[in-house]
Amino acid sequence: MNNGAVSYRRFLEGDDDGFVEIIKDYKDGLMLYLNNYVQNIHIAEDLMEDTFVRIVVKKPHFSGKSSFKTWLYAIGRNIAVDYVRKNAKISEIPAEEASNILRDETDVENEYLRDEHKITVHKTLKKLNSDYSNVLYLIYFENFSIAETAEIIKKSYKQTENLLYRAKQSLKSQLEKEDFVYEEL
Amino acid sequence: MKNYKEVVDSVFERREQYEALKRRKRQIMFRTLTPICCVCLIAFTGVGLLKSGIFTHEIPASPSESISSGTDSKNPQSDNTSSDNGKNSSQPESGNNEYDNVSGSQASSFDIGGVVYYNGRYYAQKDPARKECVVVRDKKIGTGNDFDGTYNYECLKNLYEEHGFEYSSEYYIESEIYTVKDNPDLLCVVLSNGGFVILEAE
Numbered sequence: 416m417n418n419g420a421v422s423y424r425r426f427l428e429g430d431d432d433g434f435v436e437i438i439k440d441y442k443d444g445l446m447l448y449l450n451n452y453v454q455n456i457h458i459a460e461d462l463m464e465d466t467f468v469r470i471v472v473k474k475p476h477f478s479g480k481s482s483f484k485t486w487l488y489a490i491g492r493n494i495a496v497d498y499v500r501k502n503a504k505i506s507e508i509p510a511e512e513a514s515n516i517l518r519d520e521t522d523v524e525n526e527y528l529r530d531e532h533k534i535t536v537h538k539t540l541k542k543l544n545s546d547y548s549n550v551l552y553l554i555y556f557e558n559f560s561i562a563e564t565a566e567i568i569k570k571s572y573k574q575t576e577n578l579l580y581r582a583k584q585s586l587k588s589q590l591e592k593e594d595f596v597y598e599e600l
Numbered sequence: 601m602k603n604y605k606e607v608v609d610s611v612f613e614r615r616e617q618y619e620a621l622k623r624r625k626r627q628i629m630f631r632t633l634t635p636i637c638c639v640c641l642i643a644f645t646g647v648g649l650l651k652s653g654i655f656t657h658e659i660p661a662s663p664s665e666s667i668s669s670g671t672d673s674k675n676p677q678s679d680n681t682s683s684d685n686g687k688n689s690s691q692p693e694s695g696n697n698e699y700d701n702v703s704g705s706q707a708s709s710f711d712i713g714g715v716v717y718y719n720g721r722y723y724a725q726k727d728p729a730r731k732e733c734v735v736v737r738d739k740k741i742g743t744g745n746d747f748d749g750t751y752n753y754e755c756l757k758n759l760y761e762e763h764g765f766e767y768s769s770e771y772y773i774e775s776e777i778y779t780v781k782d783n784p785d786l787l788c789v790v791l792s793n794g795g796f797v798i799l800e801a802e
Contacts, residue, residue, distance in 0.1 A: 431612065438611065439604045460601060467611045472618050519601045 419483030427474060438467055441484065443527040444557055445491050447537075451548045452495040454541070456520040462498055466491040485563045488553070492567055539589050547582035554579060714797050716749035716777060716787060723749075723787045723799035735798055736781040737788050744775035744789065751775045751789060 419440065425433030442463055449466075450459035469475075469490065477486055524534050533556065540548040546568075553564040565575035602610065649655065713725020718741065744751025750759065753772050760767035774792035785801040 434611075435604075435608050438608050442604055442607055456601070464602075464607055464610055464614075467607070468614045468618075471611055471615045522601060 419487065420477060420479060423470075423477055423483060426471075434467075434471060437483075437487075441487055442467075443523055444484075445488060447523060447527060448488060448549070448552055448557065449491055449495045450520065451540070451545055451552055452492070452499055456516055456523060458498070459495075462495050463491065465494050469494065481563060481566055484557070485559065485566055488557070488559075488567045489569075492569075535595060536586070536590070539586060539593065539595070542589055543582065543585050546578060547585050550575060550578050551582045551586060714750045714789060714799060716744075716747045716751060716789070716799055718747050718777070718787060722802045724802055725797055725799055735783070735786060735788060737790075738779040738781040740776055740778050741787075742777055744777065747777065751777070 419437050422433040422436040422440075426437070427433075445466060446456065446459045446463040449462045450456050453459050453462065466487070470487075475490070477483065481489075524537055537552070537556065540551055543551070549568060550564055553559045553567060554561070559567065561575050561579065562572055564579075565572045568575065570578065715725070716723045745753055748755055750756055753769065756772065757767040776790045778788040778790065780786035780788055780798075787799040789797040789799060791797070
């Protein structure tokens with residue numbers, strides 16, 4: 416994975432291949448992250464695509480104050496939050512579609528996370544509060560720092576730190592219920 | 601699930617659609633705004649021209665205006681009462697033997713009065729300092745051009761030219777000269793612009 420900022424600069428200079436690289440590098444991680452908001456991998460995929468479309472069309476300025484990935488995830492989060500706000504009503508999903516969603520989600524998890532332990536933890540994250548799962552996903556799966564995570568989820572450093580602490584406790588207890596021990600926690 | 605190539609294709613296709621939509625919107629906006637702008641421009645230009653007075657008929661400046669603005673000279677033909685003044689007075693309406701109301705205080709604004717040579721005598725414009733008086737017209741003795749004096753076009757033109765001004769026929773105001781009832785020392789000049797002047801024998 417190269418530096419997304421360089422690829423983005425190339426894209427802004429007119430080289431569409433720069434953006435192809437960005438999509439290739441970040442699409443799965445972004446999709447899994449957005450899935451924490453919508454709990455539907457197909458919708459998360461659409462939102463991921465919307466995120467890239469917004470960047471391609473609007474060509475927003477990347478100041479370089481944060482990493483490119485942080486910036487990209489923050490844009491994705493805004494789009495997901497907008498989506499959740501507009502589609503607050505709970506919709507019923509047919510059982511067949513639900514099984515498709517689950518299968519596709521597992522495919523993405525397997526492809527992106529690869530590590531068996533991580534996959535198990537990621538599955539457990541879905542049982543947590545969405546704020547907890549977001550912060551844990553960003554820190555343990557995307558390797559963002561607390562400061563970067565705070566920037567993405569638009570909270571202060573202290574709030575993020577507290578949120579992370581509570582999220583860890585919640586995850587630990589959830590994993591213990593499932594007789595699973597994850598050393599990184 | 602889409603692989604990255606499908607996502608790339610989809611993203612760039614949506615970009616094309618967005619740009620096409622944007623172009624179409626711009627075209628529609630341009631097509632709508634152009635006639636609106638033209639109409640506004642024409643309206644503003646029209647209003648501007650109307651306000652500038654280009655469409656209103658310009659009355660040529662009277663000789664008195666043209667002269668008094670440049671020099672101290674005054675128009676000897678100018679009447680010492682305005683047409684409104686005569687009409688608004690409480691006297692009977694203009695007619696052959698009507699009452700003519702002459703305001704001396706208004707006449708004082710003119711330095712050079714009119715002069716007519718009639719019957720071997722010079723009749724000059726009344727002393728502006730004199731108080732208001734009432735005269736009754738008698739017989740018409742002719743027009744301004746029938747007598748030497750400042751109501752005669754040729755005389756007036758010569759007078760102007762002597763003072764270094766050009767005089768055009770469009771400045772000239774036609775006039776009729778009347779005697780005054782019971783007073784042979786006075787003449788009444790009725791100007792075609794509605795004004796009138798009382799002349800007194802020297």
